[in-house]
Amino acid sequence: MTNPYSYQDRRVVVTGAATGVGAALIELLAELDVAHVTVLDVKAPSGPHDTFLQTDLSDARAVRDVIRAIDGPVHALFNNAGVADTQPPRTVLSVNYLALRTLSEGLLDSIPDAGAIVNTASTAGGQWPAHLEQINELLDIDGWDAALEWTDTHLLGLGVAPYFFSKELVQVYTMRSSRPTIRRGVRTNSVCPSPIDTPLLADFRVSMTDKLIDWNITETNGRLVTAREVATVLAFLGSPAAAYVNGVNLNVDAGFNAAMTTGQVDFSGLA
């Protein structure tokens, strides 16, 4: 009987696998007998992989070039790389949203029937309903530079930090794009983790303050999620085990969002 969680005979592309969640994912995929792993990152990964294509995902031309360099088929594309607001807003929007979108659309023809696109979003994107009109306006813009110009003029007025907005875009883009991709037989989903024990957390402590991060951890079951605990959900969504799961932003947050939605989160720690 075929193991639906196995990556045997499957070729994958993972962005951002030098450290953190992506590094945990390539370790896990090797345990799941993956056939071929291509990593796109600025830094070389030390974990198991077959091809490393050094790519700065904040650079539109580099992203377009690397799409041509990737050998198909790509059974699963993991858009995982991300940066915090310790980087300039244009870099955050480019790496977290524009590169993810450009890779998804540029590689779609290389993804065979029953393949998958899996995005690493965040609970930080959970407030998307408050900005849906503006998010849809931006998603309607096709070009990389035109999208950045839109954010240059609109982001400040929205009153939302670039990182949070980028993850709102990823959540809505995941839902919106899942319709056309499933028509092609390709599922598109995301994971939305709460704070993770990775190097990026130090950047969030700078950009979001220790107070906000510590409050979030306390209200999220009292501990950080591990990179491996996020990687297992990414691997599930990219595998045939999730064959009928599409257009889902899957929270990996020990119920933080459920508690928010049902009014059980204590905000007094933020006062």
Ligand SMILES: NC(=O)c1ccc[n+]([C@@H]2O[C@H](COP(=O)([O-])OP(=O)(O)OC[C@H]3O[C@@H](n4cnc5c(N)ncnc54)[C@H](O)[C@@H]3O)[C@@H](O)[C@H]2O)c1
């Ligand atoms: N750490 C958290 O608390 C947290 C919480 C929710 C979601 N996330 C998301 O998880 C994903 C993985 O982040 P992580 O926590 O493992 O962080 P990380 O910093 O450990 O990993 C990010 C990876 O992306 C790569 N990267 C960064 N900039 C790049 C660029 N311009 N081009 C190519 N590669 C680049 C890094 O080299 C690294 O390998 C990100 O999308 C992040 O937004 C993180």
